[in-house]
Amino acid sequence: RKEVEQDPGPFNVPEGATVAFNCTYSNSASQSFFWYRQDCRKEPKLLMSVYSSGNEDGRFTAQLNRASQYISLLIRDSKLSDSATYLCAVVNSNSGYALNFGKGTSLLVTP
Amino acid sequence: DGGITQSPKYLFRKEGQNVTLSCEQNLNHDAMYWYRQDPGQGLRLIYYSQIVNDFQKGDIAEGYSVSREKKESFPLTVTSAQKNPTAFYLCASSIGQRSNQPQHFGDGTRLSIL
Numbered sequence: 357r358k359e360v361e362q363d364p365g366p367f368n369v370p371e372g373a374t375v376a377f378n379c380t381y382s383n384s385a386s387q388s389f390f391w392y393r394q395d396c397r398k399e400p401k402l403l404m405s406v407y408s409s410g411n412e413d414g415r416f417t418a419q420l421n422r423a424s425q426y427i428s429l430l431i432r433d434s435k436l437s438d439s440a441t442y443l444c445a446v447v448n449s450n451s452g453y454a455l456n457f458g459k460g461t462s463l464l465v466t467p
Numbered sequence: 468d469g470g471i472t473q474s475p476k477y478l479f480r481k482e483g484q485n486v487t488l489s490c491e492q493n494l495n496h497d498a499m500y501w502y503r504q505d506p507g508q509g510l511r512l513i514y515y516s517q518i519v520n521d522f523q524k525g526d527i528a529e530g531y532s533v534s535r536e537k538k539e540s541f542p543l544t545v546t547s548a549q550k551n552p553t554a555f556y557l558c559a560s561s562i563g564q565r566s567n568q569p570q571h572f573g574d575g576t577r578l579s580i581l
Contacts, residue, residue, distance in 0.1 A: 364507075388567035399557055399572040400510070443509070447567050452515040452523055454500050455559075455570055459509035 359383060360446050362458035370466055373434050377461045379444030380426045388447040389427045391418060393440045394460065400443055403429075434465045470494065473558050473573035479581045480545065480552055488543045488576045490558030497563050499541040500570060503527060504555040513556075516541055545578060553579050 362379045369375045381389075392400035404411065406418040406427050417430040431438055441460040448456045471492045480486045490499065498517045502510040512525030516535040530549025535541055541560075545552045555577050559570040 388569075390569050397555075399574045402569050402571065405569060451512060451525060452498065452500075452517050453561065453567065454512045454515050454525060455510070456512075457502075457510040459507065 359448075359456045360444055360458040362442075362444050362461045364459055364461060366462040366464055368464045368466060369434055371434060371436060373465075374430065374432045375434055375463065376428055376430045377442055377444075377463075378426050378428050379458050379461075380424075381444075381446045381456075382425070383446070383448070384422075384425060385449075386446045387449070389418075389420060390445045390455070391416075391427075391429050392443040392445055392457075394443055395440050403442070431463075434463075436465050436467065439463055439465045471558060471560055471571060471573035473556075473576050475576060476574070478576055478578045480578060481581050483547045485544055485546050486578070488545065488556055488558075488578070490541045490543065490573055491539055492541075492558075492560045492573075493539060494560060494562075494571070495538070496560035497538070498561045498570075499535070500559045500561075501525075501531075501533065501541070501543045502557045502559065504557060510557065513543065 389406035391403040393403045394400045410419045415432045419428045443460045444458040445455040474489045500515045501513040504510045514533045516522035532544045557575045558573045561570045562568045
């Protein structure tokens with residue numbers, strides 16, 4: 357089993373829709389989790405950290421389910437500008453606190 | 468502005484040649500990382516450094532070398548031993564050693580074989 361897995365998509369949704377992505381991780385001892393956004397041919401940019409109690413930033417909500425070892429990202433009222441690849445990242449304390457990344461989920465928001 | 472600067476943006480390597488990718492940060496971060504991204508593969512860890520004059524191999528270190536002589540700088544050399552170097556190379560840093568803080572990335576170097 358890969359350490360971090362995501363559905364690659366693509367997810368094609370109309371503007372204004374709500375869309376959710378899940379990401380599963382294999383190391384039950386993992387402590388820190390993040391969502392990054394990556395635009396085509398650009399570097400990943402931090403979207404939000406994922407806290408145990410769940411957290412919200414505007415239209416974006418992140419959740420952590422430790423029992424089932426997954427994190428989720430919910431995007432409400434999708435905008436055209438939300439079109440990107442969303443990368444799930446889990447801190448690996450065995451590798452200098454480097455990040456283990458999923459392969460990303462591609463989102464296309466259409467008019 | 469504080470940030471991570473990678474150069475060059477595009478780099479071409481001839482067979483048998485070593486090339487060095489630059490990564491400089493002025494964020495006063497202790498930890499620095501190099502990742503490689505191939506299409507459809509996600510990011511994979513090449514090397515990391517948690518403190519000056521110390522660095523460790525990541526998952527795919529073969530054919531690469533690094534140095535960490537200054538806190539601000541973590542250059543990556545792609546040696547001729549790396550047979551498939553074509554990829555998008557990303558440098559990242561985070562605030563402290565043994566930190567659960569997020570990493571921030573430079574804007575990357577695209578390396579291709581001539």
